[in-house]
Structures are given as C-alpha cells and as structure tokens.
Amino acid sequence: MRLLHTSDWHLGRSLHREDLLPAQRAFVDHLVATVRAERVDAVLVAGDVYDRAVPGLGAVELFDHALHRLAELAVPVVLISGNHDSARRLGIAARLIERAGVHLRTETARCQEPVLLADAHGPVAVYGVPYLEPALVAAELGADRAGHGAVLGAAMDRIRADLAARPPGTRSVVLAHAFVVGGESSDSERDIAVGGVPSVPASVFDGVDYAALGHLHGCQTINERLRYSGSPLAYSFSEAEHRKSMWLVDLGPGGEIDARRIDCPVPRPLHRLRGTLAEVLADPSLRRFEQHWLQVTLTDQVRPERAMEQLRACFPHTLQLAFEPELRPDDGLPSYAARTRGRDDTEVALGFVRHVRGSDPDQAERALLAEATRSVAVAAGGEL
Known part of the structure; x- marks a missing residue:
C-alpha cells in the first residue's frame, strides 16, 4: 500500500507579514499532482492543518478546496488535529464527510477506531491520534498522570488492544502529533511544554508498522518506522536550510517500510x-x-x-x-548591581544606551536623558 505522509500545513500563516496563502495553494496543487502521478492509495495528514484555532476565511476555503480535489480522486484521506487546530471546529461534520473518504480524527474517544483500508495483501488499520493536551484528556484516557508521555501511552495501549483483536496479519499505521525524543525542533513550532516534559519516547509507538508524525517542522527520521514529514513551507528563518518534502511510504505485505522524499515547491528561498x-x-x-x-x-x-x-x-x-554590535563597551564589572552601584539615574540611563547601542550617547541625547530623569524625579516628589 502506498501512503503519502504530510503534516503541519499551517494554512493561513504568514512569514513576517508576508502572505503565504498563494504558496500554500501551490503546495495543495503539488500534493494533488503527486497523489495522481504516484498512484497513492491514501493521504495521511498528521495535524496542524490550520495555523490558529479560528482560521481566516482564505485558509478555510483552501482547506475545503484541497479536500474536494482529493475526494474527486477517490483517494482516502486520514487527518488529525494538531496543537494549533481547534479539534472541535476541525471535526465538525466529521462523520458526514467520511462518506466522501475524508476521515477526520479529532476526538480522543475515537483514537482506537481505525480507518480500515485494504490492498492485495490484506487489511491495513490506520489510527489517528489527535494532539492530546494532558490536563484535558488524562482522566478520559485513564492515564496514571497528566503528562505527554502518559496520555499518548494510554492512547497507544487502546490502539494495540484493538489491533490485537483484528485478524492476524493486519498491518497498522498511526498518525500522531507529538514531540518524540530524538526529533530536532525549529523556531516556528509552538511550545507544548505545559503539562510537564513535552517529549515522549519513541517506544510509545512499539507494535505498529508505521507512525506518521506531525508537529516538528523539519523532515526527519526517528527510526525506520517513525518519521516526521515536516511542514511543506518554511515558517521561520531557523528553517532556512530545511529541505521541505513529504514522505512517500510503501507499506509491504509483512509491514516492511520503503520510504522516499517528495520535494515540495519552494516559493522563495x-x-x-x-x-x-x-x-x-x-x-x-x-x-x-x-x-x-x-x-x-x-x-x-x-x-x-x-x-x-x-x-x-x-x-x-x-x-x-x-x-547585534560585534563589540560592546564594557566596564569590566561582573553584574548589573556592580555596574549601577553609586550611579545616579541619569548615569544608569546613559550606561544602558551605551550597552544596547554599542556607542556613547551624543551631547543632545545626554541632555535629553538628563532632563527626562530629572522630570521623573520631580514628579515622584524627590530630587536627583
């Protein structure tokens, strides 16, 4: 079975106020063309479809356009919500649009409910684990504590239990949105450290043939069976050296993995x-x-x-x-307290300008700062 693994579209995001919707639209065109050219059997989208919980109209329209085009190709799509998405908003009408072959997994309760696919070698169970906020889902999952590793582990226990009850030889794929130990982050990912240690061990996915991961924006391989596709576009300058791509994964009859990267279009380096x-x-x-x-x-x-x-x-x-001035004048004193000890407010202000800018204030600036600090002192009822 041939799977196309992508994630972190972040539809609606900009890059330092540069509108990226045209570039995201070009990515959707590329995605659809790849599905057609490579004869993909299913598309996996591992979270962060949108950049924010309440996306703009342009982002919603582009997502709708993408789903319609994939549905027209009669290729199943399995999609989970990420930490940037509103799970409830993204999951509206999920059971209705399943009739078109688009399977949204945004509810914690449905993580052990697979999308069942099949090829000439038998069934493939595809499970979608949406982003799990520990404090909100720990009780529902029966986790022993409210931590990322605990809640994802509890969800995977449910998945393994369901898989064990299926016919022998059933292959398995899991979509998850998480920070797995060994992954490399970038500046454009939102911190998920609330709830304790943000990372989870790779062993949490033991027992499945392939884990299609989302959240980290660099395409990377944790091990043969655990991969991040990364984001299709660069969303920060920390990603300047990234090669943006998707994973084309061939799942063999015995669960063997053969994966290669499909490069995404680059709007501007x-x-x-x-x-x-x-x-x-x-x-x-x-x-x-x-x-x-x-x-x-x-x-x-x-x-x-x-x-x-x-x-x-x-x-x-x-x-x-x-x-960032290369050299900053320094009086050699080790601490802020030592540098300001015995100095009046005007001298402290002048020293701050010198430290930040790397040069002394000119005569006019010195006079302005002196007048400003004097005025503040008078207003406060004191004298310099």
Whole structure:
C-alpha cells in the first residue's frame, strides 16, 4: 500500500507579514499532482492543518478546496488535529464527510477506531491520534498522570488492544502529533511544554508498522518506522536550510517500510545575512540573494539610519532586521548591581544606551536623558 505522509500545513500563516496563502495553494496543487502521478492509495495528514484555532476565511476555503480535489480522486484521506487546530471546529461534520473518504480524527474517544483500508495483501488499520493536551484528556484516557508521555501511552495501549483483536496479519499505521525524543525542533513550532516534559519516547509507538508524525517542522527520521514529514513551507528563518518534502511510504505485505522524499515547491528561498550595513550592501557575492526572503543581522557599532530602506533597495525581499554590535563597551564589572552601584539615574540611563547601542550617547541625547530623569524625579516628589 502506498501512503503519502504530510503534516503541519499551517494554512493561513504568514512569514513576517508576508502572505503565504498563494504558496500554500501551490503546495495543495503539488500534493494533488503527486497523489495522481504516484498512484497513492491514501493521504495521511498528521495535524496542524490550520495555523490558529479560528482560521481566516482564505485558509478555510483552501482547506475545503484541497479536500474536494482529493475526494474527486477517490483517494482516502486520514487527518488529525494538531496543537494549533481547534479539534472541535476541525471535526465538525466529521462523520458526514467520511462518506466522501475524508476521515477526520479529532476526538480522543475515537483514537482506537481505525480507518480500515485494504490492498492485495490484506487489511491495513490506520489510527489517528489527535494532539492530546494532558490536563484535558488524562482522566478520559485513564492515564496514571497528566503528562505527554502518559496520555499518548494510554492512547497507544487502546490502539494495540484493538489491533490485537483484528485478524492476524493486519498491518497498522498511526498518525500522531507529538514531540518524540530524538526529533530536532525549529523556531516556528509552538511550545507544548505545559503539562510537564513535552517529549515522549519513541517506544510509545512499539507494535505498529508505521507512525506518521506531525508537529516538528523539519523532515526527519526517528527510526525506520517513525518519521516526521515536516511542514511543506518554511515558517521561520531557523528553517532556512530545511529541505521541505513529504514522505512517500510503501507499506509491504509483512509491514516492511520503503520510504522516499517528495520535494515540495519552494516559493522563495530563505537566507540569513550578517555583517555591517556597508559590508552587506557592497559585497558582490551577496547579489545572488536578491530574490530571497532575507533575515539581516547588522553588526554596526552605531545603528545606521534608514537601514531597512537601504537594504530593500538592494534586497527587496528583506523581511527581518536585527542589530547585534560585534563589540560592546564594557566596564569590566561582573553584574548589573556592580555596574549601577553609586550611579545616579541619569548615569544608569546613559550606561544602558551605551550597552544596547554599542556607542556613547551624543551631547543632545545626554541632555535629553538628563532632563527626562530629572522630570521623573520631580514628579515622584524627590530630587536627583
């Protein structure tokens, strides 16, 4: 059986205010084309369909468009909710749209209820485990504590029990949205540490032939049977070096796994530049990044005026600008308390500007800061 494993679409998300819906629409086109060209038997979407619990209209319309196109191909789709999704909203009319071959698993109670598929070698049970918030589902699952490992372990125990009652030779696939030990994270994933340790051991999935994982945005292999597809697009500059893809998984007659990556379209590459403004603007070797989305970190000692305007004149797709002076004047004292001891408010304010900007305030700035601190002291009823 041939499965296409994808996740973390985050429909409706932007990249530093850059609208990504056109790129997400191109991904959906690519997904449908891949299903058709590779003769996929089922599509697995491992959570975070939307970027937020109440998605915008454009995101909802794109999701509706994707499901209609997949249904037209008569290819089953199994989809779970992730930590960005509202499980209840995503699961509206789930039992109704199952008639079209789209199987939404957003309810904890249905995690042990498989979607039953079959090929020439027999049945395949596909289980969907939605993102499990420990404090909300521990009692329902009978977990011994409210932790990520405990609730996912309890859900997997139910799945293994159901699988054991099925005919011998039934192969199994599980979709889950979780942080598995050994996975590498990026800056664009929402922290799920509430409820204790956020990660779960890979052993929690023992006994199934393939676990299609979602949540981490980098495509990666935990082991042969546990894989993250990653997000189809880069959603932060920490993903600049990611190769965005989906997994095309062939599930053999005895549960053997043969997986290969299908690359996703790249709307515009991401890159990070670092240096002084003059260096970045003058270096001819950087011209190859003119059409990239850029994060630029300037190391000038004094913050340049109109830095973003100058950068965008050469690199029109600069999205993020940061300032990190390479050298900061330091008085050599070890702590904040030591640096401020014996100094009045004006001197502390001047020292703060010096530390952040990397250079001393000029005469006009010194006068302005002195007047500001004096006014605050008078308002407070004291004197400097």
